[in-house]
Amino acid sequence: MLKVLIIDDEPLIREGLCSIIEWEQFGYTIVGTAKNGNEGLKNIQLFQPDVVFVDIKMPGLNGIEMVRKAKEAGIKAKFIVLSGYSNFTYAQESIRLGMESYLLKPVDEEELIPLIQKIKEKCFNEKSVDLQLNQYEKIKEQHEWKELLYGNMKENLWNNYGNKSFLMASILSEDFIDWEHVETSIKRIMTSDSRLVKMDSQLLVLFFNQSVKSAVGFLDKLRIFIKDKLSVGVKIQIIDNAVNFRNLSSAYNQLVKLQNYSYNFHNNVILYSSMLDRKKEKPLLTDQLGNAIFRALEFDDNQQLENYFKEIKEYYQTYLFRKERIRADWLDFIKSVYRKMKSNYPYLKLESNEKLVEVIYQAEDLETLLQLTKEMLMAKSCQLNSFVSTSENTIDKIVQYIEQYHYRDLSLKIIAELFKYNRSYLGKKFKNCTGEYFHVYLDKVRLDKAKQLLKQPDMKVYQVSEKVGYSNIDYFYKKFKKYNGMSPKEYQKEQRNKEITVHL
Incomplete structure (x- = not known):
């Protein structure tokens, strides 16, 4: 629909023009009226009409002046002059301003209809040409932006941007x-x-x-x-x-x-x-991590498995690798975990290499890749039962469990319940196989782990104590000094001095 605005100081003329014909049948809609030139100019800016009927003789700003101001403001509407009498001077000025026609009041229906049909055709033709020109300019600018981004300077874009x-x-x-x-x-x-x-x-x-x-x-x-x-x-x-x-x-x-x-x-x-702007990468997909994931699966520790996969995701997002490398590295890593599982559980049915490749290479992003492979591994976890162990491998399993979960609240009682053994019998069996009582062996593992952590420059002693399973820091100090002949603080200081000496 083309929008029509009617501007005339006579209410009867405004109302008559609005109702003289069924505007919609001819592709028009009346968007507004105005009673003088100043109000008309505001409504032109507001409604942006396609066609404006404007009276020449109005109080204040007359029709000719109003049209001149609208043209100067860049308004592209079609203007049709209304006048109560024929005046050659007005007609001349109307033509000079590029108005479409000059109608005498009262407007005749038979004169109006052919005029608006002619204007409608003209408007559509102009809009079609404008659309084509806009499309051409758009395509041209798109091409210039492409050329610029490929390294070819474009003067036209330079002038504008x-x-x-x-x-x-x-x-x-x-x-x-x-x-x-x-x-x-x-x-x-x-x-x-x-x-x-x-x-x-x-x-x-x-x-x-x-x-x-x-x-x-x-x-x-x-x-x-x-x-x-x-x-x-x-x-x-x-x-x-x-x-x-x-x-x-x-x-x-x-x-x-x-x-x-x-x-x-x-x-x-x-x-x-x-x-x-990333740091230099640190290796993560090591045999040590593979063993830890295998143990988490073996001991049905889904929370620990979640933690490992979260660490892997953060690692890749921190150091940023290309998709091809992630897929290749991850395929090798999962295959190594599968080999560990097969070595310990020969009866276990695992996916073929072809299936692994399909799963890994079809994942649309890292998160999907990790989720799919984690679900595959967890499906195998239910087939592993490390706690129903033979008499020959029970102690090996317990040692592996201590190595993996030394930081937990462990005791011979807890281990006996976990592996479904009599506590007293298991204690003797453990001592015979390892040469150490259970609590002594656990302390040694924890204190060895503590020594590794104390070598890290950013670790505090209380943090190390908590990480290796000692909630009481005083007890940790006492145990550490007994086994190592010095306090954790002294050991940490000694290790730092060694580092300084090496770098001198």
């Missing part, structure tokens, strides 16, 4: 997304200080002179919109340090590099370029 600072983000999905449709649909949340640029299978968002908080807020809205409307998850990355126009190409290259690490995070996490 050269003085701005930029934040840049990218939106990716493993599923097909019609970015053209997305761009059209999100205009309601777009602002004048942002641009969308389609680059191959991704969408880039450029923010002009915006804060990181503002940009991330927009990206969150965009992610939710795509998820709700298209039922598709996306990965979002952002260069969170502002760059100038000339450095946009370098920023884009950094963004592409950042995308290599999106696998490490879930869809609802926005990946920042500042996260690339």
Whole structure:
């Protein structure tokens, strides 16, 4: 529908024009009226009409002056002059201002209908041309942005954006997304200080002179919109340090590099370029961790298993690895855990290498990868029963349990109940096999662990005491000095002095 505004100081003329024809039948709708030129100018700005009927003779601002001011303000409506009498001077001025027609009052229906039909056709033709021109300009600018990001400076963009600072983000999905449709649909949340640029299978968002908080807020809205409307998850990355126009190409290259690490995070996490400033990696997927996971499975300790997998996830998200390396390293690691399980439990049925590869390589992100493999391992846990052990391996199992869970509240009574043995009998059996009473052996394991922890420069003595299973720090001091000939504090100081000597 084309919007019509009627401006006349005579109420009967305004009401008559509103009802003279069925406007909707001809593709028009009356959006408002005004009783003088000043009110009419305000309503033109408010309603943005396509066609304006305006009386020439009005008190205050007359029709000619009002149209002149509207034209100067950039209003592109079609103006039709209304006059109570024929006046050549007015007609001349109307033509000079580019008005569409000059109608004498009272307006005749047979004269009005052909006129509005002609204007309607003209409006639609002009809108079609404008749409094509806008589309061309849009395509042209998109091409220029692409060329700029590939390193080819564009003078036209420089003239328009050269003085701005930029934040840049990218939106990716493993599923097909019609970015053209997305761009059209999100205009309601777009602002004048942002641009969308389609680059191959991704969408880039450029923010002009915006804060990181503002940009991330927009990206969150965009992610939710795509998820709700298209039922598709996306990965979002952002260069969170502002760059100038000339450095946009370098920023884009950094963004592409950042995308290599999106696998490490879930869809609802926005990946920042500042996260690339990581420490040198420390090895985590060691035989020691593999053994610990195997023992957690063997002793049906799901909470401990959860802790290990949380540590693994944090490790990958801290040091950031590419998807290919994560998959390859994780496949080798899980296979090593499987070998430990098979070695100890030959009867156990495990997935084939082909199945492991399928599970690991089909996971869409790190979180899914860890969840799937954790569920596979936990399914094996119910097939392991370390507590129903043979007389030959009972003590080996108990020793392994102490090594794994030395920090817990352990006693011979607890171990006997766990492994379903008579306490007195188990105590004698343990002493015969290890040469130590149970409580002495447990103390030695704990104190050996304490010595390892005390070598770490950031560890406090009370923290070490708690970590190895002594809730009473005074008791820990007494035990440590008895076994090592010095207090924990003295031992820690001695180890630090050795470190200093080595580095001199």
